Amino acid sequence: MAGYTLFGYNIVDRAQLATLVTQLRDANPDVILALDEEGGDVTRLSYHEGSPYPGNAALGAADDPELTRATYRGIGLELATVGINVDFAPTVDVNTADENPVIGTRSFGADPELVSRHTAAAIDGLQSAGVAGCAKHFPGHGATVSDSHLELPTITDSLAVMRGRDLPPFQAAIDAGVRMIMTAHIRVPELTGDAPATASGRVLTDLLRGELGFTGAVVTDALEMRGASGAIGQPEAAVRALLAGADLLCLGSDINEALCESIVDGIVFAARGGRLPVARLEEAVARGAASVADLKPVAAESAEAVRDAIRVAARRAVRVEGLLPPLKEPLLVQLGSESNIAVGTVPWGLPLDGELVTVAISQNGSPYLGPSAADLSAVAGDRDIVVVGRDTHRFPQARALIEALAARHPAVVVVEMGWPSAWRPAGVSAFVTTHGASRANGEAAAEILSSTTR
Incomplete structure (x- = not known):
């Protein structure tokens, strides 16, 4: 099982991207090809000119789930056309902290009910185009006031507060059939102790799978982020994430052969030493493969067909x-x-x-x-x-x-x-x-x- 996450600097134009995807699939027909195409501020397909899609905060402000569904179907159609089968979107965090430096307009809003209904619409639209969606960042990054790329943010709120504020959109995503859920590199003392949620079995296994009933693939946010590996390094962060219940490891944008080999060596060492059960690795591989195995063929429809609706959403916002x-x-x-x-x-x-x-x-x-x-x-x-x-x-x-x-x-x-x-x-x-x-x-x-x- 292997996969690639593409970033804006990997993409020159659609023709070059389609060629790159073909080369990767020629090397491995089952490869998972993903990127973060959220529309709005976070775009990879339109990295050099800005996204033609309004983004989650605008869709939430317009508050028409049909516009949200159309927007994400348009995104999905564009991705499917060039051979991408996983979109690390939508962001379903409830952004309740005005000072949040990393979520902000990536969120549909500050109201759990509003975020939940747009989450369901976004996933339906995206996956109707034959692209697996990924709700992020579990168990909720919206109340943080620091950037998990740079440090480990802490949410001191109780689990009861998070159940009412942060978890409903993830339940809506699961009910809508989302294929993947991405972890958050945040600390919630009542749940995770001193560890990030990415390395917490109470979060990924007990809460996400046991309580919310998610059966799809769990993917980590980028392990290069200091919230995940700042004190322990990526190889150890990878092992801890797998032990906690993650299935796919996202290594981020700053990678090389030596780093990849060190992470593989760390996983192999943990498995051979009995710390990381081989059955856990087999389960992770199976879930990753299943997340993209039966995606439906894309309908013969162009993303341009939904652009009028998308423009309406931007104006209404x-x-x-x-x-x-x-x-x-x-x-x-x-x-x-x-x-x-x-x-x-x-x-x-x-x-x-x-x-x-x-x-x-x-x-x-x-x-x-x-x-x-x-x-x-x-x-x-x-x-x-x-x-x-x-x-x-x-x-x-x-x-x-x-x-x-x-x-x-x-x-x-x-x-x-x-x-x-x-x-x-x-x-x-x-x-x-x-x-x-x-x-x-x-x-x-x-x-x-x-x-x-x-």
Whole structure:
């Protein structure tokens, strides 16, 4: 059993991807080929230009499960066309922490019932196209305020709280027939002690399989993430995940032959020493193979057939608070901040006519070195200013700059393309929320802003 997870940098265009897939299948007809195509901010197929799909937060804001089903069917059709048989999507975490740096707009929302109904619709749409879905990140990453790529986040809430908040979408995914579920590298003391959920038998075996009744394949999130292997290394993290009940090991993007061999050696050593039962390995292999063995053939339908519905979802997700001024070639100020590792360096922004100024915003507390509010106001002159950001509420420098601009310039519009927090700057003319930074989100916002142009 072998598989590959493809990333954006593996893909030049669809023709190159189809050739790569053919080469991999020629080497092993049963290979599992997966990628993280969530639509929205996290895209691999459209890594170089931005996703044409609105993303989960926008779909949740539109709150039409049929649009969600159509969106994920479109994603599935695109994947199936190039030979991908597993999509590490949808993200079904209930994002209840505004400060969450890794989930945010990847979530359908903060309400468990809303997330659950869109989870079921997404899985139905994706798997109807012949691609296995994967609900993530079990038992729920939405209440975290740190990034599991960089450290091990801790959720101190009780299991009772998590049962009501985080688990319902996973139950909805299971009821919808999801083929895979991905683990979270998070610590829940009541369940996992000091270990991450990925290495916890109480989470993967007792809770997920015993209580929720999941019989499909459990795949780990990337083991290179520090939340999984920061203190113990990937070989040991792999063994612990298998012991806990994981079936497929995701090694992440930073791999080489030596690393793969070290992980294999660690598993073999644990099996030969009796620590890791061979029966557990055989069970894992069987579940992995079964997850893609009987996928139905793809219907003769193009993803373009569902694009109209998808555009509707992106437009419905845009929220406008305040009064939009009659914009005419405004000064666009884009607040540039680093993306998390899951997103990567996908282009984002607002396709609106006007002069563009990109302002670097620090995430580590270093002094702000960009143009001042006075500088930007002077550049704008008598033009309006449109400030575009992602998760603006999380960055003190961004908040301060916007508030200073609004205090000195007559017409400032803020376009928030990240998670919609409660923060609103005083003095702005309008605050626009897109619920995502994909190409579809940007186009929908630009369409609404352009409708006010003189």
